[in-house]
Amino acid sequence: MNTPSFILRSRHAALRWIVRWQNWLVAVALLAALLVGCRWWPHRPLSAWLPSSTAVYDAHGRLLRLTLASDQRYRLWVPLRDVSPALVDGVLLHEDRWYRWHPGFNPYGLMRGAWVTYVNHGNRQGGSTVTMQLARLLWRLNTRTPVGKLQQVVRAIQLELFYSKDQILEAYLNYAPYGRNVEGVGAASLAYFDKPAGALSLPEALTLAVIPQDPTRRLQAGVDAPDLISTRLSSSRNRLYARWKVLHPRDAGLQPLFSLPLRLRPLSQLPFEAPHAVDQVLAARRLMSGDIDSRVTTTLDLDLQHVLERQVDRYVERNSGRGIRNVAAVLVDTRDMDVKALVGSADYRNADIQGQVNGTLAKRSPGSTLKPFIYALGFDQGVLHPQTVLRDVPTAFGPYAPENFDGHFLGPVTATEALIRSRNIPAVWVASQLQQPSFYQFLRDAGISRMASEKHYGLALVLGGGEVSMQELAGLYAMLANRGELKPLRLLDAEPHGEGTRLLSEEASFMVMDMLRQNPRPDETTGAQPDRLPVYWKTGTSWGFRDAWTAGSVGPYVLVVWVGNFDGSSNPAFVGVEAAAPLFFQMVDALRAAQPQMAEPVRHMPAHLKRVEICLASGELPNQWCPQRGMTWFIPGKSPIRVSQVHRPVVIDDDTGKPACPPYQGKRTHVEVYEFWPSELQRVFVQAGIPRRTPPRNDACALGGADGEPPSISSPLRGSIYAMRLKSSGQDRIAFTANADASVRTMYWFVNDAYVGRSAPGESLFWQPSTAGNYEVRVVDDRGRSDSRPLGVNVVD
Numbered sequence: 090m091n092t093p094s095f096i097l098r099s100r101h102a103a104l105r106w107i108v109r110w111q112n113w114l115v116a117v118a119l120l121a122a123l124l125v126g127c128r129w130w131p132h133r134p135l136s137a138w139l140p141s142s143t144a145v146y147d148a149h150g151r152l153l154r155l156t157l158a159s160d161q162r163y164r165l166w167v168p169l170r171d172v173s174p175a176l177v178d179g180v181l182l183h184e185d186r187w188y189r190w191h192p193g194f195n196p197y198g199l200m201r202g203a204w205v206t207y208v209n210h211g212n213r214q215g216g217s218t219v220t221m222q223l224a225r226l227l228w229r230l231n232t233r234t235p236v237g238k239l240q241q242v243v244r245a246i247q248l249e250l251f252y253s254k255d256q257i258l259e260a261y262l263n264y265a266p267y268g269r270n271v272e273g274v275g276a277a278s279l280a281y282f283d284k285p286a287g288a289l290s291l292p293e294a295l296t297l298a299v300i301p302q303d304p305t306r307r308l309q310a311g312v313d314a315p316d317l318i319s320t321r322l323s324s325s326r327n328r329l330y331a332r333w334k335v336l337h338p339r340d341a342g343l344q345p346l347f348s349l350p351l352r353l354r355p356l357s358q359l360p361f362e363a364p365h366a367v368d369q370v371l372a373a374r375r376l377m378s379g380d381i382d383s384r385v386t387t388t389l390d391l392d393l394q395h396v397l398e399r400q401v402d403r404y405v406e407r408n409s410g411r412g413i414r415n416v417a418a419v420l421v422d423t424r425d426m427d428v429k430a431l432v433g434s435a436d437y438r439n440a441d442i443q444g445q446v447n448g449t450l451a452k453r454s455p456g457s458t459l460k461p462f463i464y465a466l467g468f469d470q471g472v473l474h475p476q477t478v479l480r481d482v483p484t485a486f487g488p489y490a491p492e493n494f495d496g497h498f499l500g501p502v503t504a505t506e507a508l509i510r511s512r513n514i515p516a517v518w519v520a521s522q523l524q525q526p527s528f529y530q531f532l533r534d535a536g537i538s539r540m541a542s543e544k545h546y547g548l549a550l551v552l553g554g555g556e557v558s559m560q561e562l563a564g565l566y567a568m569l570a571n572r573g574e575l576k577p578l579r580l581l582d583a584e585p586h587g588e589g590t591r592l593l594s595e596e597a598s599f600m601v602m603d604m605l606r607q608n609p610r611p612d613e614t615t616g617a618q619p620d621r622l623p624v625y626w627k628t629g630t631s632w633g634f635r636d637a638w639t640a641g642s643v644g645p646y647v648l649v650v651w652v653g654n655f656d657g658s659s660n661p662a663f664v665g666v667e668a669a670a671p672l673f674f675q676m677v678d679a680l681r682a683a684q685p686q687m688a689e690p691v692r693h694m695p696a697h698l699k700r701v702e703i704c705l706a707s708g709e710l711p712n713q714w715c716p717q718r719g720m721t722w723f724i725p726g727k728s729p730i731r732v733s734q735v736h737r738p739v740v741i742d743d744d745t746g747k748p749a750c751p752p753y754q755g756k757r758t759h760v761e762v763y764e765f766w767p768s769e770l771q772r773v774f775v776q777a778g779i780p781r782r783t784p785p786r787n788d789a790c791a792l793g794g795a796d797g798e799p800p801s802i803s804s805p806l807r808g809s810i811y812a813m814r815l816k817s818s819g820q821d822r823i824a825f826t827a828n829a830d831a832s833v834r835t836m837y838w839f840v841n842d843a844y845v846g847r848s849a850p851g852e853s854l855f856w857q858p859s860t861a862g863n864y865e866v867r868v869v870d871d872r873g874r875s876d877s878r879p880l881g882v883n884v885v886d
Contacts, residue, residue, distance in 0.1 A: 163356075169262070181219070291340060365437065365445075396683050453559075455556070457552065480518070650672050764782070837869045861882050
């Protein structure tokens with residue numbers, strides 16, 4: 090049976106309907122796929138289109154500096170979530186109320202703008218949306234012509250295809266113009282209101298919302314004179330506020346705030362704090378990552394930074410007549426190794442003193458500021474303890490014969506007194522006794538950079554022959570405060586707290602700190618520190634009066650101060666105790682005033698540290714004749730200790746007044762105690778005008794069994810080879826000298842067991858070698874005690 094024609098027509102119509110809808114569905118699917126493909130197609134984020142500034146903050150969130158981007162603009166990228174909601178809503182209300190619904194352009198706005206501009210010849214209106222304005226900013230379009238406006242629309246559609254509405258709005262807020270070279274709400278809020286974009290009040294948010302529409306007219310005239318912008322900008326902001334109250338009636342109560350004068354901070358008053366520290370941070374971040382984050386938080390404390398800067402300014406002003414023009418200082422919190430303040434020069438903007446140089450990074454001779462670490466190493470290696478008596482006498486260490494800064498010698502001094510009074514000879518002697526590590530290796534282990542070979546310095550390294558930076562020195566003094574554990578300094582808050590490296594024992598660090606605590610302030614006459622908060626400090630003066638230093642710790646802080654010239658020129662005023670120490674203590678007093686509750690961190694007594702009684706004259710265990718005794722710190726198993734031999738009894742014959750010869754039975758005698766000092770110390774006492782009573786001696790008594798020290802050869806030098814000139818053969822002579830116990834009167838010299846002569850203790854005997862060769866030199870005192878050493882002689886033309 091044939092199908093009726095109307096049924097066939099119905100089927101064909103249905104098929105056509107289905108095919109038509111399928112085509113529509115395919116078209117919609119293709120369009121959706123195109124949109125999704127555009128959105129997911131790899132493309133760079135909008136934040137990377139233009140370079141960003143960097144905002145550097147102190148540890149409490151206070152702005153230190155807002156840098157210029159590479160294109161000389163202040164532009165600080167802020168995520169949309171961190172922008173004040175009032176500012177976001179105010180921008181959309183003022184610029185583009187239909188932003189969430191249009192595809193990038195608003196046909197009605199474009200037609201209205203064309204009608205007003207070209208038909209009515211009124212004030213030019215562009216009808217641009219937020220997306221279109223972003224397109225103009227990114228592609229630098231000229232939108233004053235119809236062709237330019239068409240390009241702007243096309244680019245706006247492109248942005249809508251590739252980015253979300255929030256991404257486009259975020260980019261616009263960060264790239265919008267805000268007068269002069271300020272772009273974006275992040276930079277504008279910091280520059281004009283000294284606030285992050287998320288902390289703006291409603292008047293401030295609406296002020297920023299109206300600026301981008303015409304930044305030149307509304308802001309430019311008053312960038313450097315904030316009172317001039319109040320009328321024009323205030324009226325624009327208040328008109329926006331009137332529209333805002335319709336949508337947000339609860340904010341009507343803020344009307345009095347909008348009646349206040351509108352003041353914006355001039356760009357010329359942007360913070361430029363801690364310039365050397367900020368420069369160092371920015372340089373380090375670029376070196377590590379090639380770029381830097383838009384927000385960088387440092388460990389600096391702006392209050393403490395200002396404390397140090399004020400003291401530097403006042404000190405330089407008061408001492409300019411002495412030629413003191415440049416100063417540097419660094420303050421470190423030993424608890425977390427945070428750099429809290431850093432003054433790289435006396436004046437960053439002064440080209441005459443090379444003010445932009447960061448003096449805390451410069452390598453300079455540290456003078457005597459490294460001496461505490463020599464004594465600490467000596468404590469750890471069993472060379473001495475704090476009350477060990479050292480010899481501050483003219484001494485040659487091989488070819489090196491150091492002198493004291495004042496040119497005088499004190500004779501016997503305790504290790505504590507030698508450190509406090511910065512005596513050179515004792516410090517060099519201690520360094521000469523170190524084994525592993527040597528002082529050089531210790532500095533290498535501590536991270537002191539750019540050091541030459543150990544042979545290059547020799548023992549001169551002890552007295553500042555090497556070079557360290559102020560930051561390196563601060564790390565070393567913080568190590569003492571942290572009981573021998575070295576930790577890296579932190580200038581960035583994001584830097585992890587580094588693991589400590591133990592370079593000194595807790596006991597040695599404690600003893601050195603106790604020695605430094607006994608160093609009296611230069612302005613104290615009592616010889617002690619009366620304040621409840623002790624200061625542990627040491628000065629240093631480099632060779633030639635080029636650098637004056639003072640380094641130390643107070644409370645939780647380590648402070649290092651340097652006075653000098655960056656060009657290395659000398660000045661007799663550059664003496665550590667006279668130039669750097671006064672400024673150091675002025676800063677210490679200012680820190681105490683700024684932080685009245687400042688206290689020293691709790692540091693427990695090292696478990697293995699003990700106190701022992703010693704004879705004060707010798708620093709050794711007292712024998713029964715020692716008249717004055719004291720106490721010292723002692724590390725069991727390390728610190729050297731023996732019974733003192735300085736005070737010895739002498740049996741005196743009552744009839745002759747001379748020492749009685751044994752046996753003593755039947756004789757009228759009494760006992761007197763004498764000090765038996767070595768010959769070189771006896772000479773120093775005489776030179777100082779305080780000669781000691783010479784112990785009496787009776788040559789009629791048989792020798793042997795006497796107490797005392799054996800002689801010690803001081804010349805010829807150990808390990809040295811002497812050269813005789815061929816043309817002067819028969820004229821070159823070598824000096825033989827030895828120090829001896831106070832009981833000795835005569836020294837007998839032998840070369841290869843052949844007697845060559847005699848001398849008094851400390852006096853020289855001159856010997857002339859007959860030929861080149863290797864010899865054995867031996868000295869024997871009149872008590873039968875001896876010392877010897879090899880001697881090499883060469884013949885040269």
